Amino acid sequence: MANKVLVFLEQRNGSIKKSSLEAVKVGKDFADKLSCDVEAFVIGAEISDLEKVGSYGVSKVTHLKNSELAMYSSTAYLKLAIKHVQDSGADILLFPNTSLGKDLAPRVAAKLDCGIAMDCIAFNFGDDIIATRPVYAGKALIDVKVNSTVKIFTLRPNVFNAGEPSGDSANVEINEISDPDLSTKVVEIKKSEGKLDVAEADIIVSGGRGLKGAENFNLIEELAEALGAAVGASRAVVDAGWRPHGEQVGQTGKTVTPTLYVAIGISGAIQHLAGMRSSKYIVAINKDKDAPIFSIADYGIAGDAFEVVPKLIEEIKKLKAE
Amino acid sequence: MKIAVCVSHVPDTAAKISIGSDGKSIDPNGVTFVLNPYDEFAIEEALKIKDAQGGEVVAISVGTDANKETLRKALAMGVDSAVLLKEDKDRDSIGIAKALAEEIKAQEAKLVFFGKQSVDFDNSITGQVTAELLDYNCVTVVVGLQIDGEKVTAEREIEGGREIVETSLPLVITAQKGLNEPRYASLKGIMQAKKKTIEEKTPAPYENMIELVAMKRPPAKQPGKILGEDSSAVPELVKLLREEAKVI
Numbered sequence: 001m002a003n004k005v006l007v008f009l010e011q012r013n014g015s016i017k018k019s020s021l022e023a024v025k026v027g028k029d030f031a032d033k034l035s036c037d038v039e040a041f042v043i044g045a046e047i048s049d050l051e052k053v054g055s056y057g058v059s060k061v062t063h064l065k066n067s068e069l070a071m072y073s074s075t076a077y078l079k080l081a082i083k084h085v086q087d088s089g090a091d092i093l094l095f096p097n098t099s100l101g102k103d104l105a106p107r108v109a110a111k112l113d114c115g116i117a118m119d120c121i122a123f124n125f126g127d128d129i130i131a132t133r134p135v136y137a138g139k140a141l142i143d144v145k146v147n148s149t150v151k152i153f154t155l156r157p158n159v160f161n162a163g164e165p166s167g168d169s170a171n172v173e174i175n176e177i178s179d180p181d182l183s184t185k186v187v188e189i190k191k192s193e194g195k196l197d198v199a200e201a202d203i204i205v206s207g208g209r210g211l212k213g214a215e216n217f218n219l220i221e222e223l224a225e226a227l228g229a230a231v232g233a234s235r236a237v238v239d240a241g242w243r244p245h246g247e248q249v250g251q252t253g254k255t256v257t258p259t260l261y262v263a264i265g266i267s268g269a270i271q272h273l274a275g276m277r278s279s280k281y282i283v284a285i286n287k288d289k290d291a292p293i294f295s296i297a298d299y300g301i302a303g304d305a306f307e308v309v310p311k312l313i314e315e316i317k318k319l320k321a322e
Numbered sequence: 323m324k325i326a327v328c329v330s331h332v333p334d335t336a337a338k339i340s341i342g343s344d345g346k347s348i349d350p351n352g353v354t355f356v357l358n359p360y361d362e363f364a365i366e367e368a369l370k371i372k373d374a375q376g377g378e379v380v381a382i383s384v385g386t387d388a389n390k391e392t393l394r395k396a397l398a399m400g401v402d403s404a405v406l407l408k409e410d411k412d413r414d415s416i417g418i419a420k421a422l423a424e425e426i427k428a429q430e431a432k433l434v435f436f437g438k439q440s441v442d443f444d445n446s447i448t449g450q451v452t453a454e455l456l457d458y459n460c461v462t463v464v465v466g467l468q469i470d471g472e473k474v475t476a477e478r479e480i481e482g483g484r485e486i487v488e489t490s491l492p493l494v495i496t497a498q499k500g501l502n503e504p505r506y507a508s509l510k511g512i513m514q515a516k517k518k519t520i521e522e523k524t525p526a527p528y529e530n531m532i533e534l535v536a537m538k539r540p541p542a543k544q545p546g547k548i549l550g551e552d553s554s555a556v557p558e559l560v561k562l563l564r565e566e567a568k569v570i
């Protein structure tokens with residue numbers, strides 16, 4: 001049914017991202033189920049510890065290398081990806097569903113004129129490969145089949161487990177690339193003040209209108225710091241200008257799947273719940289005990305955030321100090 | 323310069339989604355359909371450029387007659403003309419992109435805006451694919467844009483920061499919230515939009531490559547425990563997070 005699975009690895013600052021290791025593991029599962037080969041490739045400048053990707057299930061990694069490719073260039077990455085896919089003879093392509101993967105994978109589909117299923121969270125192997133993916137920000141799921149010879153799937157980060165490293169090394173083949181097409185090119189990355197991003201954080205502390213004002217978000221920031229968490233926000237407080245839109249969780253913000261999501265002063269509008277309901281554990285602190293957020297929270301405190309949260313910060317700090 | 327804005331017609335984010343009797347689509351009963359929220363940023367950016375540099379903005383949508391409501395909203399915001407590419411079947415994203423690319427070529431638009439994704443199927447495919455079919459440059463999830471002649475600098479949102487991207491026209495941009503503050507349609511705009519005709523065309527036929535097998539509800543989340551009504555419940559919460567959830 002398949003010839004070869006090819007996994008695209010994303011590097012930032014020369015390191016392979018965790019979501020790409022998850023993709024390697026999924027690639028290995030595909031290869032086992034479909035009895036075919038699996039390989040990986042990466043585009044970049046210097047990349048450290050590339051052979052360690054072998055620990056997650058591939059024996060061969062190709063590095064398309066040029067000093068100008070450290071940062072993303074959609075034009076260069078696309079041309080190199082297309083050529084590599086064609087040379088490798090792969091007919092199943094996996095990408096992480098990250099900012100870069102989401103930008104690049106559909107372009108590859110366009111050039112190969114093949115079907116693509118984005119943001120997949122599960123696969124079933126029968127007569128066909130059935131991919132499951134959320135729609136309407138997670139209010140529903142769909143099962144889809146890709147009816148083209150070459151098939152592309154992008155994988156939601158934090159859903160598939162990369163597993164423990166086996167210690168195996170991959171064979172790294174380096175292809176020096178000359179004159180990449182840099183007509184569209186990232187020239188600089190501005191980090192958002194060294195803070196964790198909600199899209200990648202393992203713990204998120206989010207605040208809503210119940211905080212009563214932008215100035216009270218120091219409570220949220222303090223709790224986030226104590227937990228080593230990212231700060232999130234509801235649409236209401238982003239629209240009110242209390243918080244930047246990059247922190248917004250929900251249907252017109254980010255869909256998140258952290259291990260722990262702490263919702264403070266958030267009542268739980270349907271578009272917010274859609275964006276965070278797949279979190280592994282949900283804690284809600286809200287004055288209104290009938291608030292919809294409690295219907296999906298594992299643990300709730302139906303109390304005043306200004307009274308509860310300082311105590312929570314204190315207890316967590318105490319625990320961490322032990 | 324001719325600018326195209328591609329818009330989609332989607333369920334309002336406040337809508338409750340239930341699965342239809344065919345098990346493959348949503349039950350449209352009681353669901354309000356609106357202009358895709360991210361497309362508002364796309365329209366605003368196109369209009370801002372037109373206001374500053376002159377030109378003409380055309381809105382294009384692929385779908386049924388129902389999409390005319392969304393095209394009227396675009397016209398009411400200030401778009402000059404609107405084209406509906408009529409398609410009664412559900413197309414996959416690549417099929418939508420093929421219809422749009424054909425029309426953008428006919429319109430000779432060198433700058434094209436999309437929302438970063440439609441809030442129905444959340445794919446974020448159509449903008450990039452349209453760009454590649456046209457051989458245009460493309461920057462996605464854009465929160466800042468500067469156009470200086472043919473030269474373009476765009477800021478795109480990524481995990482934990484922003485990328486500054488240098489590119490040039492012809493170009494497709496997919497808009498993210500934060501790019502601008504979309505204007506409200508004025509009463510005059512709404513009245514004028516009613517009088518404008520929406521041009522209808524039939525795109526070349528297309529066979530879907532993605533087959534929707536089933537639509538289902540996400541697994542239900544069991545409501546948990548309310549531990550208390552004030553800070554006296556905090557020690558128990560911390561204990562549960564540590565011992566039961568093992569997250570701290």
